Amino acid sequence: MNTPTEYWMEDLETMPRQALAGMQLEKLKGVLGYCLSSSEFYRRKYGEAGVSAGTVRALADIQALPFTTRDEIVSDQEKNGRLGTLVCNKAEEPGQTIGMTGIKFSASGKPIRVLLSVEDAASQGRLAARGLVGAGVESRDYLYVMDFPQFNPLYMHLGLGSINVGAKSILAGMERAERNTSIYTRLYPPNCFYISPTYSKLVTSLLKATGKKYSIHTVLGWSEAGYSLPLSKQRFQEMWGELSDQPVDVCDVYGMVEVGLLGFECRHHKGIHGFEDAYLYEIIDPDSGRVLEPGEEGELVVTHLERTGMPLVRYRTGDITSILTDPCTCGRTHLRLAGIKGRRDQALRVGGKILYQSQIEEALAEHTNALTAFNVVTGSGEMSALEMSLVKDGTGGRTESDLGHACSRSLGVPVSIRYKSGDEVLTFIHRSQKVFTPENRDRLMREARNQRRAET
Amino acid sequence: MHGTERKYWDPKIELMTLQEIKLLQERRLRQVVEYAYARSAFYRRRFDEIGLKPRHIRTLKDLNKIPLTDKYVMRESAEKSVNENRKPFSEFITVPEEMVVTIHCTSGTTGTPFTAPLLEAELTARGIIATGDSAARQFWAAGLRPGDILAHMWNLGGAMVGGGNHVIAKGGAIPELFMTVIPCHVGNTEKTLSLMKDVGATAICCTPSYALYMPDVAAKMGIDIKKDLHIKAIVTGGEPGGASVPGLRDRLKDLWGAGIFDMYGAPGVGLNYECEYHNGFHIQSEGTLIQVVDPETKEELPQGELGSLVGTGLSPAAFPWLRFNTEDQGAISEEPCPCGRTHPRIVSVPGRWDDMIKIKGFQLHPNTIEKVVNETKGCSGEFLIILDKDNEGKDSVAVKAECEDDVKDVQGLRDRLEHAIRVIITLKADVELVPKGSLSRYVMKKQRVVDNRSKDKKERFDQASKVVSAKYFDED
Numbered sequence: 065m066n067t068p069t070e071y072w073m074e075d076l077e078t079m080p081r082q083a084l085a086g087m088q089l090e091k092l093k094g095v096l097g098y099c100l101s102s103s104e105f106y107r108r109k110y111g112e113a114g115v116s117a118g119t120v121r122a123l124a125d126i127q128a129l130p131f132t133t134r135d136e137i138v139s140d141q142e143k144n145g146r147l148g149t150l151v152c153n154k155a156e157e158p159g160q161t162i163g164m165t166g167i168k169f170s171a172s173g174k175p176i177r178v179l180l181s182v183e184d185a186a187s188q189g190r191l192a193a194r195g196l197v198g199a200g201v202e203s204r205d206y207l208y209v210m211d212f213p214q215f216n217p218l219y220m221h222l223g224l225g226s227i228n229v230g231a232k233s234i235l236a237g238m239e240r241a242e243r244n245t246s247i248y249t250r251l252y253p254p255n256c257f258y259i260s261p262t263y264s265k266l267v268t269s270l271l272k273a274t275g276k277k278y279s280i281h282t283v284l285g286w287s288e289a290g291y292s293l294p295l296s297k298q299r300f301q302e303m304w305g306e307l308s309d310q311p312v313d314v315c316d317v318y319g320m321v322e323v324g325l326l327g328f329e330c331r332h333h334k335g336i337h338g339f340e341d342a343y344l345y346e347i348i349d350p351d352s353g354r355v356l357e358p359g360e361e362g363e364l365v366v367t368h369l370e371r372t373g374m375p376l377v378r379y380r381t382g383d384i385t386s387i388l389t390d391p392c393t394c395g396r397t398h399l400r401l402a403g404i405k406g407r408r409d410q411a412l413r414v415g416g417k418i419l420y421q422s423q424i425e426e427a428l429a430e431h432t433n434a435l436t437a438f439n440v441v442t443g444s445g446e447m448s449a450l451e452m453s454l455v456k457d458g459t460g461g462r463t464e465s466d467l468g469h470a471c472s473r474s475l476g477v478p479v480s481i482r483y484k485s486g487d488e489v490l491t492f493i494h495r496s497q498k499v500f501t502p503e504n505r506d507r508l509m510r511e512a513r514n515q516r517r518a519e520t
Numbered sequence: 521m522h523g524t525e526r527k528y529w530d531p532k533i534e535l536m537t538l539q540e541i542k543l544l545q546e547r548r549l550r551q552v553v554e555y556a557y558a559r560s561a562f563y564r565r566r567f568d569e570i571g572l573k574p575r576h577i578r579t580l581k582d583l584n585k586i587p588l589t590d591k592y593v594m595r596e597s598a599e600k601s602v603n604e605n606r607k608p609f610s611e612f613i614t615v616p617e618e619m620v621v622t623i624h625c626t627s628g629t630t631g632t633p634f635t636a637p638l639l640e641a642e643l644t645a646r647g648i649i650a651t652g653d654s655a656a657r658q659f660w661a662a663g664l665r666p667g668d669i670l671a672h673m674w675n676l677g678g679a680m681v682g683g684g685n686h687v688i689a690k691g692g693a694i695p696e697l698f699m700t701v702i703p704c705h706v707g708n709t710e711k712t713l714s715l716m717k718d719v720g721a722t723a724i725c726c727t728p729s730y731a732l733y734m735p736d737v738a739a740k741m742g743i744d745i746k747k748d749l750h751i752k753a754i755v756t757g758g759e760p761g762g763a764s765v766p767g768l769r770d771r772l773k774d775l776w777g778a779g780i781f782d783m784y785g786a787p788g789v790g791l792n793y794e795c796e797y798h799n800g801f802h803i804q805s806e807g808t809l810i811q812v813v814d815p816e817t818k819e820e821l822p823q824g825e826l827g828s829l830v831g832t833g834l835s836p837a838a839f840p841w842l843r844f845n846t847e848d849q850g851a852i853s854e855e856p857c858p859c860g861r862t863h864p865r866i867v868s869v870p871g872r873w874d875d876m877i878k879i880k881g882f883q884l885h886p887n888t889i890e891k892v893v894n895e896t897k898g899c900s901g902e903f904l905i906i907l908d909k910d911n912e913g914k915d916s917v918a919v920k921a922e923c924e925d926d927v928k929d930v931q932g933l934r935d936r937l938e939h940a941i942r943v944i945i946t947l948k949a950d951v952e953l954v955p956k957g958s959l960s961r962y963v964m965k966k967q968r969v970v971d972n973r974s975k976d977k978k979e980r981f982d983q984a985s986k987v988v989s990a991k992y993f994d995e996d
Contacts, residue, residue, distance in 0.1 A: 141718075146718065147719060155700055156666075156668070156700060157700065158666040158697075159693055159695030159696075159697065159698070159699075161691070161694075161700065161701050161702070161703065162700060162702045162719055163692075163703070164711075167708065167711065177718060177719060180691075180692070182693045182695050185690065185691030185693035186691070188691060209677075211677075213676035213677040214703065214705040214707070214708060214711075215704070215711075215715065217691070217692060219677070219688070220688050220692035220703060221692075223622075224688070224690065224691035226622075227621045227689055230618070230621055232623060233622045233688075234622075234623050235676070235677050235678075235684065235685070236677060237676065237705075239677065240678055243678075244678060250602065251598070251602055251607070252607065252608075518707070
């Protein structure tokens with residue numbers, strides 16, 4: 065791929081690791097001081113833990129700071145109202161923006177309300193620009209931003225990042241893809257998409273129906289693991305490739321509303337590049353809290369190094385991944401994350417093993433032709449076998465038992481597959497949840513229905 | 521920075537004398553005509569077709585030498601460009617395509633949501649068509665100040681009504697807009713209302729229909745709009761609102777306990793805003809020149825006369841607008857406004873000419889019926905005009921109106937409404953009262969008319985109403 069710019073901020077993105085660590089330490093000290101002086105939440109919490117502004121003198125001292133959990137923030141906001149006591153700015157200060165988590169899907173119930181200052185938005189816009197450039201987006205590209213705008217700073221910041229790069233953004237949102245595809249793509253043929261894996265299934269089928277070839281070269285997206293999983297990524301690349309007159313790079317983006325944009329895969333597909341000038345990334349053993357080494361899998365903990373509205377320090381994301389520090393072909397020196405395996409609280413325990421939805425997706429991508437919708441309805445405890453309902457189309461004509469055995473070999477646990485009709489398998493249009501408990505089924509069915517309605 | 525006590529967002533502009541405004545407009549007109557002629561193939565072609573040159577445009581009187589452009593002409597150019605594998609704006613654009621950073625798209629105000637917004641696609645060189653500053657002027661006039669928290673409920677993805685580009689272009693955090701902004705978009709009303717309550721939102725910008733719809737949802741949630749939310753002002757736009765439909769403002773004030781400020785903003789005419797006197801929309805005249813023409817003859821009409829609004833953008837733009845005929849109906853007044861702002865006002869924008877119904881030789885506008893329905897006690901405000909052919913093949917008009925649940929004498933109400941309508945429109949319209957909630961409600965754009973006079977139209981409406989009534993009607 066021939067692009068005029070390899071980096072958005074070359075010095076920063078290729079900074080030698082020692083200098084980067086020095087920068088991180090200074091910023092961390094700054095953040096700690098700022099949180100202690102501006103946030104009642106941190107004053108209280110750190111006071112109880114015996115942490116003061118002087119606690120951090122080396123990067124390793126971060127381990128003396130207690131973790132912050134999502135539940136703590138939710139209950140602080142419930143108890144104290146408004147944006148809670150964690151925020152460092154007042155909500156009324158002009159020019160800020162407010163967001164909220166879980167609008168499309170709440171992974172775990174109660175939302176967190178988020179406050180971002182003008183500086184926070186500017187910082188995120190630069191990170192977005194870095195990510196877009198690394199994925200291959202250029203200023204002459206027409207970039208379709210197909211994410212959900214409501215209370216979503218990530219959408220705003222991607223839009224701002226696009227403006228920074230100079231690409232032509234079409235802020236299509238996540239609704240009425242049929243109309244958007246038939247009208248806008250005719251007027252402004254797309255070159256790049258920012259779109260979730262699930263949604264790209266609908267959009268590619270709509271584009272395919274136009275019978276045209278487009279000059280699409282980059283597809284990025286967040287909110288689901290699909291683009292990072294090697295076999296799934298291949299399927300997505302094929303799906304988009306069918307529509308394009310050139311090869312398509314499918315790049316994963318990792319972020320969350322309460323933290324921000326956390327990483328973008330570059331065109332070399334060696335993992336998700338973090339932004340170590342903006343965040344400190346740690347991997348911990350989720351049970352003991354012990355910090356793990358690069359290469360070891362565990363729960364991602366992040367700390368804001370550039371945030372004034374609502375900085376999070378040692379925030380337990382609940383996501384399982386590992387850190388890679390070997391050099392990437394692109395020349396960026398910042399660490400990479402090895403794709404998000406899944407959410408810890410959504411792990412399945414089957415036949416003595418821990419399994420994540422993403423692993424099931426990979427197994428199906430390996431043994432079937434399509435990115436098949438599936439459901440696994442779980443109980444709360446250990447299961448002896450993985451029972452999946454699948455929609456039959458696209459499974460390549462294999463029998464239930466045949467496919468079950470193949471998946472079983474890949475996953476290392478007993479797998480039983482039942483084919484069901486399209487109506488009986490809960491499917492989504494925007495963002496999917498394929499593994500759920502019976503108690504959540506109704507809520508998810510409503511969500512699926514709302515997603516369908518937004519499309520008509 | 522500005523003090524919060526001052527009355528105007530930008531007094532040096534908003535209090536210019538009318539004479540200064542005109543001199544400024546004249547100078548800018550000369551500049552923008554030169555600019556457009558030199559750089560826009562479209563305008564050069566239009567000028568050359570009639571032998572017009574930029575030097576022929578010296579004063580405001582020369583404005584009318586410039587040919588009118590309407591959406592059909594623009595659409596033609598856009599289609600031609602697209603068929604030649606170029607972009608729709610290619611003939612218009614005054615800057616290299618490389619400078620474009622976002623595409624502003626609108627849903628199109630006429631027809632069903634399926635209508636192609638071909639013509640209304642606009643773009644800017646720097647991503648901002650309604651800048652934070654021009655919006656600030658409007659919100660300041662509505663009484664909002666630093667410290668207020670704005671729930672932004674215009675579309676932020678897809679339809680892009682209400683200039684969402686400028687919100688997103690700043691990543692949602694817009695210092696020149698002087699408020700904290702919550703990007704609420706449309707839909708998921710329960711979550712939006714909860715969030716507004718939780719963080720203490722004090723202002724809203726949305727469509728009038730959405731402002732009418734939200735109290736119903738709040739009631740179902742057990743939220744008391746006036747006690748639990750403290751909204752100081754609602755700025756409505758995107759469809760005819762309080763300024764054009766008088767009963768509507770009072771109704772909204774009643775529901776929300778807030779100041780209700782209407783606006784009229786569209787590509788080519790800029791952002792025109794109400795002040796506290798609610799007597800028309802102040803034009804942002806340093807940026808836009810608006811005149812009124814006769815809808816049939818296209819001749820300019822004198823001040824105060826109702827006709828089609830024609831807008832000319834006075835800043836050099838990537839996409840110039842020179843004498844764009846919006847086909848929106850209005851009049852201009854240069855009379856001094858008690859608020860002190862000197863800029864002329866657009867008065868009375870009842871709606872678009874396209875919405876005008878021609879029946880039995882009369883012109884009937886849905887907003888006329890809307891006014892009567894809103895002013896008739898016992899009606900909920902929802903109505904539908906149904907045009908059909910009677911058994912003798914003659915045009916007939918019927919009005920279905922929702923009545924409130926607590927009306928005791930339904931027959932009496934029906935008779936009163938039928939009489940009131942007849943007095944206003946002269947035509948006899950059969951009135952049928954239906955229970956509250958039985959007419960489909962459209963949050964974004966209301967279709968008030970069902971024209972069954974041709975079978976095809978009837979089928980399309982039935983189809984559209986099935987679809988639209990399911991949309992936006994939120995989470996279960």
